[in-house]
Amino acid sequence: MSTSSVSDIPHEVDLLVVGSGAGGLTAALTGSLSGLSVLVVEHLAEIGGTSARSSGTVWVPDNHFMQDGAFAGDRQRAETYLEALVGDRGSREMWQRFLDAAPEMIKALAPAGVAFAPGLTAVDYRQDLPGAGMGGRPLYPQEFDGRRLGSDFERLAAPLRELMLFGGLMVTRPEAEKLLKADQSLSAFWLGARLIVRFLVDRFHHSRGTRLVLGNALVARLLFALQTRQVPVLTRVQVDRLTSEGERLTSAEVQIEGRSHAISARKGVILAGGGFPASPELREVHLPKPVAAHTPASEGCDGSTIKLAQAAGAMLGPDTLDNGxxxxxxxxxxxxxxxxxxxxxxxxxxxxxxxxxxxxxxxxxxxxxxxxxxxxxxxxxxxxxxxxxxxxxxxxxxxxxxxxxxxxxxxxxxxxxxxxxxxxxxxxxxxxxxxxxxxxxxxxxxxxxxxxxxxxxxxxxxxxxxxxxxxxxxxxxxxxxxxxxxxxxxxxxxxxxxxxxLGTSRGIAIDPDARALGADGQPIPGLYVVGNDAQSVFGGEYPGAGGQLGQAMTFGWLAARHAAGHAFKRQEG
Ligand SMILES: Cc1cc2nc3c(=O)[nH]c(=O)nc-3n(C[C@H](O)[C@H](O)[C@H](O)COP(=O)(O)OP(=O)(O)OC[C@H]3O[C@@H](n4cnc5c(N)ncnc54)[C@H](O)[C@@H]3O)c2cc1C
Known part of the structure; x- marks a missing residue:
């Protein structure tokens, strides 16, 4: 089902998700899997935000691929690592929550087709710190055939042009390395031949190659799961304001094709706009000088969702050293x-x-x-x-x-x-x-x-x-x-x-269920904030490959579970 038409706009849903990156789509899928009616709105014409142009790696310490052998017992090491990395720049409660929930999130999404392979040789970035991972924590999304999305394939945001071959063929880093040996190794030659033939055939019908890897595969898998569950993802929707009844946030006023609509959200609104890397105004306010003039992040990540949250009474978290x-x-x-x-x-x-x-x-x-x-x-x-x-x-x-x-x-x-x-x-x-x-x-x-x-x-x-x-x-x-x-x-x-x-780390302060916090430090009922719109749980530090998507997906999962009345609780023992 293509999910872009104005006639698809429901006036009432359980969960309204604003932003179609990995954080938003994970929340939407989790909401739907929990039995909620869900609508995703995206202000750009394309779906996927920065997540779609990313490498798609998701950092999940102690994930289920690590339970045996050399990586067993990773939870304790990951705690030691984050303790040393984050220190007093972030809340221990929040990164503990990430460690508790991230492996469960990965397991929960797998039956819906959001599948990963472990990066067994991908080591953490801060090897100078105790507990740094020696492999296994980063997960790579499995390849996906974009043709399965039908007409929605053309609505999937493309990767950065310069990171593809021939302007439209995606390859992973190991594939790129192998292709360089195509004149020395028969298997490398065949890989090149297979990829090029598939690409040439694709180009008859599509704007780019449909064999998706990296962040495009991650977003495509989430989108396909939503399609299967008939969750609409509407593009070119502008959210003007969030409205409340009493203390509870209950609806949003949106514009589609120049016409205003009110959408009420019975269980809540999840903001997942990807932070403010593409906002010159907010870069000037929050980033160090000289202020970066360019970003590889999606142009949609303009801080507008952060402003919506602030207008609804939510507050920003503290400065995180350089906020980027x-x-x-x-x-x-x-x-x-x-x-x-x-x-x-x-x-x-x-x-x-x-x-x-x-x-x-x-x-x-x-x-x-x-x-x-x-x-x-x-x-x-x-x-x-x-x-x-x-x-x-x-x-x-x-x-x-x-x-x-x-x-x-x-x-x-x-x-x-x-x-x-x-x-x-x-x-x-x-x-x-x-x-x-x-x-x-x-x-x-x-x-x-x-x-x-x-x-x-x-x-x-x-x-x-x-x-x-x-x-x-x-x-x-x-x-x-x-x-x-x-x-x-x-x-x-x-x-x-x-x-x-590539993203920003200062965002709306949230609690362990991703509920936005107001000036009094209390959750605002009905308002959730995830991904780069939320304060980094790592205090702005970058633990290893996939740290950003790991947070975005984990707190997207936690937010939707809470909204559905199934707030996550850590199993002891
Ligand atoms: C080249 C590159 C490679 C990267 N590789 C990795 C990696 O491998 N692993 C990793 O962890 N991180 C990686 N990152 C960073 C990572 O991609 C981002 O931090 C992450 O995608 C943020 O996810 P998100 O869900 O918060 O936002 P996004 O994926 O950016 O999605 C936000 C969406 O919300 C939309 N939006 C914003 N405001 C509104 C509004 N008001 N109304 C409606 N829609 C709105 C935006 O248009 C966008 O589509 C990479 C970044 C780049 C640029």
Whole structure:
């Protein structure tokens, strides 16, 4: 059933969900599975928000895949980890609630087809802290055939164009790595052939490939489950206000195609608008200076749901250090003059043979730390010397082997990137230094010093490549340190890196059932807030791959259960 027509608007439902990312759709599905009538409204034309363009990884310590063997007993380790990571920046009650509920949420959604595979080798980001996971906590959504969605496939938000092959073919990171060996391995060749044939066939009927992985597979699975249960997901709906009777929030006034409608929500309204990464106004108020001008998050995440909650009496949680979740990104002007925000997640920074320098030509951070910590390093350094934007520097040989930002490995000609201003190059270090306007002697000295670290495998300045996370993102074929390689032979290349919020961590204060809290600290009856609209339960920290979606889905699940009268209680023992 396609779920977009104005004639589908019910005037009364049990649960109204505002926002169609993973948080909102999980809440909607849980509400429906609990027997509630549910309506999802989304203000964009497409469904899925930032979740649909994400990698789709969901961080769930002590999940059911981890019950036996090396990962057994993870709950205790996860508590130790979050205790050390969050400290007094977040409420212990809230992250304990996350640890209690997240594994149950994953089990509860599985029969509805929201299926995952464990990331057994994906280690947590803060390996310097006790209890950091050595694998198993991140879960990856299983591949989904987008054709099963019927006409709703075209309403599913696409991933970032630059993260797909040929502008429309999705691949996972292991698949991308395998495809690079297509001229050396028969199985890699067949994988490439299969994916391309399927893509070409898809393109006869669809705007992009229908073999969905990553965040698109996650959102598609949730959407398909909602379709099956005949839960409408209406797009292009603007919510003007939430209205109350007495203390209880009871309805919303919405506009569809220029006409106003009142929708009453007997059991509650769940706000799941994805925070404010796309709001220049709220970025200015809450994010550190210099304020990020771009975001890879969905343009729909404009803070409007946070404002709706505030207008209904809900309050913001406390400042979380910098109130953002961060990617360092490079910016590319596309042929149509739009700007591509390309997140440097793991593919280049940690590989051997590149460094990041500030505008004085000095390294300022361990390049291989998580994207979140990298940007925090940029802000810390910028307080002393200009590091925003910073420069990611590598040799032409590195770019050919590993790629750099949007430039894929083995790209033969770089002219288009140079002409667009994305890539800066120089035949010598001096020429590159002049091109990017950093002092030549400083850059020469930085590279010479780094090359000595590469030879010994020990970075005595920043300790790059010393832990499992950093080594895992390096090159296993390279030694002695998989993340440290020399920058020894030009030509030289550089791209500018900017801080960009992939999400935001300051949001509406909620209780353990995701009920919004008012100024008196008491829950506002009938109002729930989940995902990035809610205050981060990790106090703005990023524990590991999937930390954001893990929270969004868990509290979406908790909110809907509470609204349905089945509030979650931890089973003791
Ligand atoms: C490239 C990339 C990769 C990422 N990979 C991961 C990952 O693997 N794991 C992870 O945990 N995190 C990842 N993230 C971050 C993660 O995607 C987000 O934090 C998460 O999707 C937020 O989920 P959400 O449900 O809160 O909001 P969203 O998924 O952003 O959904 C919010 C929806 O609400 C809509 N909306 C907003 N306001 C209104 C309104 N007033 N009325 C109606 N609709 C409204 C928006 O248009 C949007 O569709 C990634 C981010 C990016 C950019």
């Amino acid at each position: 979740q961060w990617f360092p990104s490079s910016l590319l002007m596309r042929d149509d003059c739009s700007i591509a925000v390309f997140p440097h997640i793991v593919l280049d920074r940690a590989k051997p043979g590149c460094i990041a320098v500030d505008q004085t030509g000095n390294r300022f951070v361990n390049e291989a730390v998580s994207y979140h910590e990298f940007v925090r390093g940029m802000y810390r350094a910028h307080a002393k010397a200009p590091a925003i934007p910073a420069w990611l520097i590598a040799t032409r040989g590195f770019v050919a082997r590993y790629g750099l930002g949007v430039i894929r490995p083995r790209t033969p000609l770089l002219g288009k990137y140079i002409r667009s201003g994305y890539l800066k190059t120089g035949k010598s270090v001096a020429a590159l230094a002049a091109e990017i306007k950093v002092p030549e002697e400083a850059l020469e000295a930085t590279i010479a010093r780094f090359n000595r670290f590469a030879a010994t495998g020990k970075d005595t300045d920043f300790r790059r490549g010393e832990n499992a996370y950093e080594r895992g993102n390096g090159d296993p074929q390279h030694g002695p340190n998989p993340s440290l390689g020399p920058l020894d032979k030009g030509p030289w290349c550089a791209v500018a890196l900017h801080p960009t919020p």
